[in-house]
Amino acid sequence: MRSAGATIPAVGRTSRISLPALAASSLVLVTTALVFVFFVAPNDANQGFSQRIFYFHVSIAITAYACFAGGAWKALRHLWKRDPRADLESYVWVHQGLIFGTLVLLTGSIWAKISWGHWWLWSEDQLVLFLVLFLFYCAYFMLRFSVDPGPQRANLSAVYALFGVVLIPVSFAAIRLAKNLIHPVVFTRHGPNFGGWMLVTYCIAQVAMLVLAYTLYRLELSGKRLDGRLRELKEVLV
């Protein structure tokens, strides 16, 4: 009989920051961001109160990009360095990216409804881009769950995740090009100068969302690792 300890790597601590500390700091940051968004930041001169969704919408969008980039980076590490943990890490990053991407679509849609009276506007570049990315990364999940776990699944997922980061700029360029074609009138937002408390609030919201994403990533990752380890232990015991 094999000894369990020799074959199974410990779930243990792989990062310097502990998960409870991360969770606490993201709670504090998100609360601070909420306070700033609702009580400190001034009302927008044009759009009034509803403009406040901007702080979440934009910071969530940047966070989603960061998650997709993280997924692609881990995918590259898997293909290049054959890092055994990179496959799962890449998947969890993409998963978080998809969650935040869905939030971008929702907040963007709400904002569009309040500002322009429509739930969906094809002339909003970022929103359309996120729809394309949403479809793309949903396909990533379809791909991943239709292959049995193993090196092949890791390779296919990694290659497809790498396609994603190439698709982001290419799609963005394409959407810009298409807009000249289909929508000659471009929506422009003439807000007040972006500065002072607005900038501070935005920065806090941005940091809060990034830390929150990282916390969720670590949480899901440790859960998935624990799950994997439990399965291996069961196999050893049987």
Added chain:
Amino acid sequence: MTYVRDVGALARKDLLLELRARDTLPAMLLFVVATFVVFHFSLPAHPSKLAASGLLWVAILFTALLGLGRAFLPEQEQRVLDGLVLAPCDRSAIWLGKSLATLAFLAAAQVVALPLYALFFRPLTGSQVLGVALADVGICAVGTFLGAMAVTTRARELLLPLLFLPLAIPIVVGGVGAGVAAEPGRYLVFLLLYDLLFAVICWASFEYVVSE
């Protein structure tokens, strides 16, 4: 030099298979004509330039998907892919050979489909045809790559459109733009850049798709 010979041999194998079995090309032709007829009845009587051009691109994309879905099926059914991977040639040659063969099928289908489109709907412009040609390269490069991925999964043909369509949106933008914009130059350049970019990525990463 051997690389070119390998690619040539692989592409020739696919063309020969098609010539003997005639599985894919007749299906693609029939499909594209049927699509035109369906579109004729789903569009207003005299479709605008934009609507007709959009129709052309939908037809091209789905016809290509039909061919791409079958691209790696013979290899999978006869278990040839393992042999090809073991063969002493660069793995990317498998992708390149298959892409060239698929491109030949798609081009052959379009030699019939484009004049029919001109006959049924609107005459074609030179830049539109050039756009179609450039888009074909991108469609076949990316589609063959994704076809090789999809064929190894449980979902098989079901998965290919899901994987492919988000990546094909830039192609559609470029192609439609090349057909209807006043200055089609930038759309053609965009298509060319797309082709080059994705061809290089597919070429470089195909090895990971077929090997473990």
